[in-house]
Amino acid sequence: MSEQRVFKAVVGKEAGWWNIWVPELDHVTSTRKSRKIALYTRSLIAAVLGVEESSFRVERELVSAEEFERRYTEAVRAVNAQEKL
Template sequence: MPQKREFEAIAHKEGKWWEIHIHELDRVTQASRTKDIQAMATDLAAVVLDVDPDEVTVHVTLRPPGDVMERWSQARADLERAQELSAKGAAESRAIVAELSKDFTITEVARMLGISTQRVSQLKAKKANEA
């Protein structure tokens, strides 16, 4: 049996239709429903190459409209940065509580920082557990 040929295809919505483009073959087809995209892409490659559909594999990527991917990437980067800042803020909070706790009571530290004594205890415990 001949080796399967593999292709990449991009599908994007054009009005009511999904337009499927296999760049390597410089061919386009359409599908009316998402569930038909894979079959249509495979059939297109098979017809162009004049082979059985079992002899080709087409990996289809759905492309969202407009600037959605750019916005998605920025949102993911923002979330990653927020997580980094949150971790940094938490570490600094623990360090401050540990520093103040050397010279002040839990109640004094809580009043200075405007947090509960329970929160001071939690921050101290987290610092102790991480050591």
């Protein structure tokens, strides 16, 4: 049996919203309720990849709103720089 793929989700709260970013897929989702973070994360990954939600694992990293913004902005800049090449 093969090992499940593992995705990292970076989670930060700002203005009443939990923002969830999966860097490997470069997709973001959000929820107002912390209890829905796992559900929304799994749904996002499954939808982007077209796979079953049970086919992978998720590791979450909780960061401050500032750290979330810093990391996400840095990633967007890197993608934009690559597109200009």
